[in-house]
Amino acid sequence: MPEMIxxxxxxxxxxxxxxxxxxxxxxxxxxxxxxxxxxxxxxARAGLTEASDRVESKFGYACSSAMDQLSRIEATASHYAPDAPVICLSLE
Incomplete structure (x- = not known):
């Protein structure tokens, strides 16, 4: 399964x-x-959840790395105002 950063x-x-x-x-x-x-x-939540679901569909278990990444995003996001801008610089 191809991963993406x-x-x-x-x-x-x-x-x-x-x-x-x-x-x-x-x-x-x-x-x-x-x-x-x-x-x-x-x-990010929708995308990472869907990505984890794809891993589960293919391998039989959810992707803990995707869920860990989501947790880090949510934790960092809690420090900013809900309308503050986040830029997606690139997808590789």
């Missing part, structure tokens, strides 16, 4: 490299696009 910039300018076990995240995020924080978290 998506690079993001948080509202304070910090950048993160985030992991998805599937390229399906590319249907939820677009490189170069800025999202209000709440929308970004919602899109």
């Amino acid at each position: 998506f690079h993001i910039r948080w509202p304070d300018g910090a950048e993160d490299h985030c992991y998805s076990p599937s390229t399906i995240i590319g249907q939820h995020l677009t490189a170069g696009e800025s999202y209000p924080l709440a929308e970004f978290v919602s899109r």
